[in-house]
Amino acid sequence: MKPTGRATIADVAEAAGVSKATVSRFLNHRERLLSPDIATRVEAAIAKLAYSPSPMAQALSHGRSRLIGLIVADITNPYSVAVLRGAEKACQDAGYLVMLFNLGNESEREREAINALAGYQVDGFILNTLGRGSNVVDAVTLHGKPAVLVDRRHTGMHTDFVSLDNHAAMRDTCGHLVEGGYRELLYVTEPQKGVSSRRERTAAFGACVAAHEPRVAGEVFESVEGESDALDEALRALRQRAKRGRRAAVVAGNAVVTLRVAQAMARLDWQFGADLGFVGFDDPEWASLIGPGLSTVAQPTDEIGRAAATCLIERLRGLDAAPRQLLLPGELMVRGSSQAQP
Amino acid sequence: MKPTGRATIADVAEAAGVSKATVSRFLNHRERLLSPDIATRVEAAIAKLAYSPSPMAQALSHGRSRLIGLIVADITNPYSVAVLRGAEKACQDAGYLVMLFNLGNESEREREAINALAGYQVDGFILNTLGRGSNVVDAVTLHGKPAVLVDRRHTGMHTDFVSLDNHAAMRDTCGHLVEGGYRELLYVTEPQKGVSSRRERTAAFGACVAAHEPRVAGEVFESVEGESDALDEALRALRQRAKRGRRAAVVAGNAVVTLRVAQAMARLDWQFGADLGFVGFDDPEWASLIGPGLSTVAQPTDEIGRAAATCLIERLRGLDAAPRQLLLPGELMVRGSSQAQP
DNA sequence: CTGTTAGCGCGTTCAC
DNA sequence: GTGAACGCGCTAACAG
Numbered sequence: 181m182k183p184t185g186r187a188t189i190a191d192v193a194e195a196a197g198v199s200k201a202t203v204s205r206f207l208n209h210r211e212r213l214l215s216p217d218i219a220t221r222v223e224a225a226i227a228k229l230a231y232s233p234s235p236m237a238q239a240l241s242h243g244r245s246r247l248i249g250l251i252v253a254d255i256t257n258p259y260s261v262a263v264l265r266g267a268e269k270a271c272q273d274a275g276y277l278v279m280l281f282n283l284g285n286e287s288e289r290e291r292e293a294i295n296a297l298a299g300y301q302v303d304g305f306i307l308n309t310l311g312r313g314s315n316v317v318d319a320v321t322l323h324g325k326p327a328v329l330v331d332r333r334h335t336g337m338h339t340d341f342v343s344l345d346n347h348a349a350m351r352d353t354c355g356h357l358v359e360g361g362y363r364e365l366l367y368v369t370e371p372q373k374g375v376s377s378r379r380e381r382t383a384a385f386g387a388c389v390a391a392h393e394p395r396v397a398g399e400v401f402e403s404v405e406g407e408s409d410a411l412d413e414a415l416r417a418l419r420q421r422a423k424r425g426r427r428a429a430v431v432a433g434n435a436v437v438t439l440r441v442a443q444a445m446a447r448l449d450w451q452f453g454a455d456l457g458f459v460g461f462d463d464p465e466w467a468s469l470i471g472p473g474l475s476t477v478a479q480p481t482d483e484i485g486r487a488a489a490t491c492l493i494e495r496l497r498g499l500d501a502a503p504r505q506l507l508l509p510g511e512l513m514v515r516g517s518s519q520a521q522p
Numbered sequence: 523m524k525p526t527g528r529a530t531i532a533d534v535a536e537a538a539g540v541s542k543a544t545v546s547r548f549l550n551h552r553e554r555l556l557s558p559d560i561a562t563r564v565e566a567a568i569a570k571l572a573y574s575p576s577p578m579a580q581a582l583s584h585g586r587s588r589l590i591g592l593i594v595a596d597i598t599n600p601y602s603v604a605v606l607r608g609a610e611k612a613c614q615d616a617g618y619l620v621m622l623f624n625l626g627n628e629s630e631r632e633r634e635a636i637n638a639l640a641g642y643q644v645d646g647f648i649l650n651t652l653g654r655g656s657n658v659v660d661a662v663t664l665h666g667k668p669a670v671l672v673d674r675r676h677t678g679m680h681t682d683f684v685s686l687d688n689h690a691a692m693r694d695t696c697g698h699l700v701e702g703g704y705r706e707l708l709y710v711t712e713p714q715k716g717v718s719s720r721r722e723r724t725a726a727f728g729a730c731v732a733a734h735e736p737r738v739a740g741e742v743f744e745s746v747e748g749e750s751d752a753l754d755e756a757l758r759a760l761r762q763r764a765k766r767g768r769r770a771a772v773v774a775g776n777a778v779v780t781l782r783v784a785q786a787m788a789r790l791d792w793q794f795g796a797d798l799g800f801v802g803f804d805d806p807e808w809a810s811l812i813g814p815g816l817s818t819v820a821q822p823t824d825e826i827g828r829a830a831a832t833c834l835i836e837r838l839r840g841l842d843a844a845p846r847q848l849l850l851p852g853e854l855m856v857r858g859s860s861q862a863q864p
Numbered sequence: 865c866t867g868t869t870a871g872c873g874c875g876t877t878c879a880c
Numbered sequence: 881g882t883g884a885a886c887g888c889g890c891t892a893a894c895a896g
Contacts, residue, residue, distance in 0.1 A: 186640075186665075188889055199867045204891060214865060235641050236581050237889035240872050245578070247642075250622075255607050265597050268624050277638060280622045282610050296619060298528075299577050300589075323528075442811050466808035469784050530873055541883045546875060556881060579873035582888050 187229035196225035207233060239301045248276045248492065249297030251290065253309045253332075255282040258435055259462060259481060260308055263330055266485020267306055274493045276303070283309060298323040304492045306330060310375060326495040328488045333376045338503045340495070342488045344479045345507035346377060350384035352512050353431055353459050353477055358392050360518055362457045363426035365389060365398040366418045368411070368441060369433035372402065381433055381461065397421070403440055411444050419456065429457025429518065435464050442470055458517035461510075472516025480508045529571035538567035549575060581643045590618045590834065591639030593632065595651045595674075597624040600777060601804060601823060602650055605672055608827020609648055616835045618645070625651060640665040646834045648672060652717060668837040672830045675718045680845045682833045686821045687849035688719060692726035694854050695773055695801050695819055700734055702860055704799045705768035707731060707740040708760045710753070710783060711775035714744065723775055723803065739763070745782055753786050761798065771799025771860065777806045784812055800859035803852075814858025822850050 193200045198218060205214060206222045213219070225231075239245035248271050252260045268278050279302060281293040287310040294305065305327040328340045357365065367385040372378045382400055389398030401414040415430070422428030432438040438460035445452060452458050452471040460467070463478035487506050535542045540560060547556060548564045567573075581587035590613050594602045610620050621644060623635040629652040636647065647669040670682040699707065709727040714720045724742055731740030743756040757772070764770030774780040780802035787794060794800050794813040802809070805820035829848050 190889075200890075201868080201892085202866060205866085208891075212865085218866085232637070232641065234582075234643075234889055236578055236587070236643055237872090238891075240576075240578050240582055240874095240888090241890045241892085243872085243891095255603070255610065261597070261603050265624070268597065268622060269626065272624070277642065278622045280610060280620045282607070282614070284611065295574070299574065300619065301576075301578055439807060439811075442808075446811060464808070465781060466784075466806070466811070469781075469788065469808070470811050531875095532873080542874080543876080543883060544881090547882090550875075560881085576873055579888090580875080582872090582890095583874045583876085585875095585888085 186234070187231040189231070189233065191229055192222065192225045192231045195229060196221045198222060243301070244303050244496075245301040246276050247279055247300060247302045248304055248306060248489070249279050249281065249294075249300075249302035250306045251281045251283065251293045251297070251309055253283050253287070254285045258464065259331070259479070262479075262481030263308060263485040263488070266482040266487075267330075267489040268485075269482075270486040270489035270493070274489070276489075276493065285310075294323070298325065303496050304328070306488050306492060307334075308332065309334075310373070326492060328492045328495075330484060330488045331377050335376075340488075340491045340504045340506070342484055342491060342506045343377065343508070344484070344510050346380040347384045347387075348507075349461070349477050349510035349512075350381055350388055350431075352510070353461075354385070354388035354392070354396075356475075356512060356514065357429045357431070357457060357459060357518060358396055360457065361427050362429040362518075363396050364418060364422045364428040365396060365431060366414065366428070367398065367400045367431045367433065368403050368414070368437050369400065370402070370437060371404060378433060385431065397426075403437055408440070408444060408447070411440060412447060415441075415444055415448060415450075415456070419450075427457060429459070432458070432460035435460070435462035438462065438464070438467070438474065438476075442474070445471075452517035453519060459512075463511075463513055467513070468515060470517075472519070475515045475518040476513045477510040478513050479510050483508055528576070529573040531573070531575065533571055534564065534567045534573045537571060538563045540564060585643070586645050586838075587643040588618050589621055589642060589644045590646055590648060590831070591621050591623065591636075591642075591644035592648045593623045593625065593635045593639070593651055595625050595629070596627045600806065601673070601821070604821075604823030605650060605827040605830070608824040608829075609672075609831040610827070611824075612828040612831035612835070616831070618831075618835065627652075636665070640667065645838050646670070648830050648834060649676075650674065651676075652715070668834060670830045670834045670837075672826060673719050677718075682830075682837070682846045682848070684826055684830045684833060684848045685719065685850070686826070686852050688722040689726045689729075690849075691803070691819045691852035691854075692723055692730055692773075694852070695803075696727070696730035696734070696738075698817075698854060698856065699771045699773070699799060699801060699860060700738055702771075702799065703769050704771040704860075705738050706760060706764045706770040707738060707773060708756065708770070709740065709742045709773045709775065710745050710756070710779050711742065712744070712779060713746060720775060727773065739768075745779055750782070750786060750789070753782060754789060757783075757786055757790065757792075757798070761792075769799060771801070774800070774802035777802070777804035780804065780806070780809070780816065780818075784816070787813075794859035795861060801854075805853075805855055809855070810857060812859075814861070817857045817860040818855045819852040820855050821852050825850055 189200050189203050192203050203222055235246055271278050279297055283289050290309050304325050307327055308330040331343050333341050369378050369382055389396055403411050418428045430441055432441050450456055459475045461477045463476040467474040467476050531542050531545050534545050545564055577588055613620050621639055623639060625631050632651050646667050649669055650672040673685050675683050711720055711724055731738055745753050760770050772783055774783050792798055801817040803819045805818040809816040809818050
């Protein structure tokens with residue numbers, strides 16, 4: 181066995197008494213048949229030496245690496261992880277490996293990430309990033325690799341896009357609350373900045389309220405990390421408005437916000453359901469354990485990740501269709517926090 | 523600009539009017555100075571063309587890829603993700619990229635993972651895997667790459683190892699409970715199988731109880747996914763024993779178990795603190811929101827990941843010391859579930 | 865059908 | 881100090 185520990189194509193060629201090219205053909209162009217005699221000899225040698233081609237050398241020569249670059253805005257975010265999980269699985273199943281780059285919320289590093297990954301000749305990108313300062317388009321386009329956007333779209337970037345169907349999910353959510361008798365709604369979101377998903381959900385909330393006017397009134401509150409006083413105040417104001425017999429409910433834009441609202445409720449010593457209705461986007465495992473259970477909108481995170489990877493791999497296999505848009509449905513998980521109180 | 527979109531070393535050489543070798547030396551052997559004149563010319567060309575060497579070609583030729591393979595038993599586990607996060611950051615800071623492989627709890631795939639990553643010439647491995655069927659040693663040794671184990675040690679594998687100091691953490695936990703007047707203790711863990719961390723914690727629990735005997739009595743219960751009845755029964759039995767004035771408490775082996783126990787408490791309609799004391803390993807964000815707040819042992823997950831990566835990178839830089847063992851201290855987060863009830 | 869040759873982009877001898 | 885030549889492992893273009 182060679183010092184490197186791995187057999188090379190040359191070793192196989194020698195062992196089989198043929199040339200490297202023949203071995204290469206045996207591997208890549210299975211369809212064009214080579215004389216059965218030689219084929220079996222090669223096959224034997226390749227098995228005997230436990231040979232498997234070096235992806236790096238293949239990448240260098242043939243240009244494709246069977247690597248997929250996954251760039252995540254913030255790996256702290258459970259949503260990102262859930263997507264990561266689905267995507268990683270789909271990639272593995274298709275014979276691709278995932279190279280991971282976490283931006284740690286520093287959106288300026290996006291370019292750096294793309295370049296670093298492109299250096300390794302990744303075949304394509306899965307992007308779950310902020311997408312502000314849309315020079316990203318150029319970067320990706322520059323390297324000529326296909327990309328899929330997850331959850332957050334970049335303005336002006338015509339690539340495939342996979343996400344929760346925010347509009348439908350919000351419609352279901354608000355419908356459920358209105359039907360349950362809630363009349364004063366407050367949508368709590370993280371600061372929108374340029375993040376498309378936050379903007380979409382906020383817009384959808386506005387549309388839903390408008391659709392139910394004048395029976396229903398709605399407001400939006402941007403919750404900033406660390407500024408818990410403001411959130412407490414917003415919740416108090418909401419309950420004030422609810423005083424004249426109109427029941428009030430909060431809709432949380434994601435799991436982070438849900439956590440903040442739950443903490444605020446604990447500070448105020450209010451009970452979900454009894455004092456304030458609630459539905460939150462994302463369905464963390466602990467949702468059923470808080471108070472009477474938190475109603476949520478469960479995202480099909482695994483499917484989203486899988487769909488993103490599948491989309492990308494189809495492109496890698498040559499699909500040349502117009503940019504697609506996959507909006508996957510969420511599932512409303514009704515628990516105690518949005519049940520009518522007897 | 524070339525069709526590939528990226529400048530090669532040849533382009534730089536031509537632009538600077540020198541040979542490729544000179545450019546290569548400028549990059550790698552900065553110490554040995556080449557005539558200042560040429561140096562500046564090369565530097566200019568390299569900047570003008572925005573040249574950066576191809577890691578793949580480097581890997582192929584020089585043998586090192588600046589890639590680190592990270593194998594995770596189950597990316598669903600928040601602990602794995604937390605480690606992943608710390609490791610990824612440390613790797614990035616040191617100029618390495620992470621290649622991710624998720625076993626999805628199929629421990630047989632460990633070999634496959636190692637081979638796949640080795641194919642890409644990863645410089646080393648970070649392993650957070652089950653480590654059963656310890657043929658892994660061979661596999662890693664075979665490829666001659668250094669590795670560092672996180673959280674779970676593989677029997678007979680002499681590599682660096684990073685983990686929580688399970689023994690100390692358990693000592694603190696039990697000490698806290700005993701001090702708080704709890705006398706009947708139940709340690710709930712996932713089935714131990716071959717997982718070293720679970721065995722260590724269980725053993726440490728036994729040792730702690732022994733140290734406090736005969737004032738304190740302790741039992742161990744293995745909670746299997748889906749078999750919630752058995753868990754409910756174990757908790758009832760615990761409270762039975764506590765009847766004669768001895769207060770009872772549960773210690774949960776990790777966040778998964780904590781979740782199961784919390785669900786059981788909800789089913790039984792018992793309150794943490796009032797009906798049963800509780801401390802759980804791992805400190806999920808929602809711990810403070812359940813009942814009066816769940817006491818926990820917070821693992822320094824970020825440091826663990828960072829330490830693992832740092833260890834490995836030191837090895838890659840040539841450190842040739844005996845296998846090290848880093849046991850990082852946990853932090854006891856005291857909340858309502860283990861407070862003495864008035 | 866198969867072997868020979870020429871690169872992919874880079875590091876590293878070896879001469880000059 | 882610097883350039884030419886070779887090899888890393890593999891694929892693709894030509895021959896035969």
